[in-house]
Amino acid sequence: RRRLESELEDIRGAGTWKNERVIASRQGPHLCLAGGGAGILNFCANNYLGLSSHPEVIRAAVEALEKFGAGLSSVRFICGTQSIHKDLEEKIARFHQREDAILYASCFDANAGIFEALLTPEDAVLSDELNHASIIDGIRLCKANKYRYKHMDMQDLEAKLQDAQKHRLRLVATDGAFSMDGDIAPLREICQLAQKYDALVFIDECHATGFLGPNGRGTDELLGVMDKVTIINSTLGKALGGAAGGYTTGPKPLIDLLRQCSRPYLFSNSLPPAVVGCASKALDLLMESNAIAQSMAAKTQRFRSKMMAAGFTILGKDHPICPVMLGDARLAAVVAGDSDSPCVSSPGIYVIGFSYPVVPKGKARIRVQISAVHSDEDIDRCVEAFTEVGRKHGALP
Numbered sequence: 001r002r003r004l005e006s007e008l009e010d011i012r013g014a015g016t017w018k019n020e021r022v023i024a025s026r027q028g029p030h031l032c033l034a035g036g037g038a039g040i041l042n043f044c045a046n047n048y049l050g051l052s053s054h055p056e057v058i059r060a061a062v063e064a065l066e067k068f069g070a071g072l073s074s075v076r077f078i079c080g081t082q083s084i085h086k087d088l089e090e091k092i093a094r095f096h097q098r099e100d101a102i103l104y105a106s107c108f109d110a111n112a113g114i115f116e117a118l119l120t121p122e123d124a125v126l127s128d129e130l131n132h133a134s135i136i137d138g139i140r141l142c143k144a145n146k147y148r149y150k151h152m153d154m155q156d157l158e159a160k161l162q163d164a165q166k167h168r169l170r171l172v173a174t175d176g177a178f179s180m181d182g183d184i185a186p187l188r189e190i191c192q193l194a195q196k197y198d199a200l201v202f203i204d205e206c207h208a209t210g211f212l213g214p215n216g217r218g219t220d221e222l223l224g225v226m227d228k229v230t231i232i233n234s235t236l237g238k239a240l241g242g243a244a245g246g247y248t249t250g251p252k253p254l255i256d257l258l259r260q261c262s263r264p265y266l267f268s269n270s271l272p273p274a275v276v277g278c279a280s281k282a283l284d285l286l287m288e289s290n291a292i293a294q295s296m297a298a299k300t301q302r303f304r305s306k307m308m309a310a311g312f313t314i315l316g317k318d319h320p321i322c323p324v325m326l327g328d329a330r331l332a333a334v335v336a337g338d339s340d341s342p343c344v345s346s347p348g349i350y351v352i353g354f355s356y357p358v359v360p361k362g363k364a365r366i367r368v369q370i371s372a373v374h375s376d377e378d379i380d381r382c383v384e385a386f387t388e389v390g391r392k393h394g395a396l397p
């Protein structure tokens with residue numbers, strides 16, 4: 001106990017303690033917080049398309065729960081596969097225009113399972129230095145030769161690919177869209193290099209699936225390289241209904257191999273039917289029409305342009321992750337509000353500030369995330385709150 005308490009004290013002392021705000025309502029643009037705080041405008045969920053509380057998504061979950069039960073009490077290969085799991089896998093593969101797909105309990109698990117199953121000590125994996133923690137952990141679990149290239153630096157990737165020619169197979173692994181900066185991997189260039197050096201490309205599409213590209217297929221569709229990216233991992237826990245779950249989609253023999261060898265798949269319970277029902281309905285809605293994704297894109301554009309006109313610097317381009325750059329960690333904390341008032345000060349806007357060590361020193365920011373279910377008035381209120389609080393604390397002239 002003493003050792004843990006001193007460790008906890010160190011975390012507090014370093015200013016990196018994370019508080020969890022307790023929400024007393026559904027996920028959505030307007031929240032009630034436990035213990036009061038109604039009508040809070042929420043700008044920090046990954047609920048990009050607003051499907052977490054979409055009535056059809058909820059109805060599909062209830063129907064699946066009633067028909068297929070609360071859960072499987074089993075992993076997939078023992079007695080945990082229902083028709084809805086197979087249907088969802090088929091739908092995911094169709095959505096991404098890939099041969100097959102495999103479900104996991106989360107994308108964290110999908111990332112934990114793929115590298116070890118696919119790569120041996122004869123192979124090499126080349127990973128962007130800012131890849132998500134779950135990719136980093138997944139790579140740690142495999143015995144391949146590891147290369148870490150500088151963030152989106154194609155010269156560095158090329159140098160590392162040249163060095164990796166001595167290995168049997170090369171896999172370039174990158175987030176499609178990076179969650180801290182809202183920037184998008186240069187997939188065209190990555191795929192060109194992969195072709196030149198005979199490498200495969202893996203992308204993590206957690207912050208892209210459902211809304212990037214003309215039909216919301218993701219970064220590979222946006223950048224016109226759907227036929228050049230071999231493996232996609234993504235989540236069902238963000239834009240696709242927001243419940244939980246993850247998957248890998250790609251060539252059939254790879255998916256077959258994962259079903260045989262991928263440890264988080266083999267040794268963890270099947271996705272619960274209600275969760276499968278949510279994701280399946282979310283995909284139906286997105287395959288019917290791209291209107292929801294377009295509405296989110298328009299709102300993102302509104303927020304970004306109004307904030308820039310007000311004098312703020314926003315990283316990234318066109319992505320609903322809008323990092324409002326403040327530089328100074330204390331300023332970011334003050335503008336985001338402290339743990340007791342989790343808002344851009346009094347106007348009641350719920351956002352989160354990030355500072356070192358989550359982002360580099362001097363690059364503190366508040367990450368605003370736009371959703372299709374924000375109204376134009378919500379967006380304008382958020383911009384006004386930032387402007388008011390930014391002026392008050394010297395973030396704006």
Ligand code: PLP
Pocket residue numbers: 105106107108109111132134175179204206207234235236237244245246
């Ligand atoms: N990959 C990226 C880029 C993410 O942002 C996340 C979630 O934060 C994950 C993987 C993990 O996804 P899941 O919540 O499905 O485990």
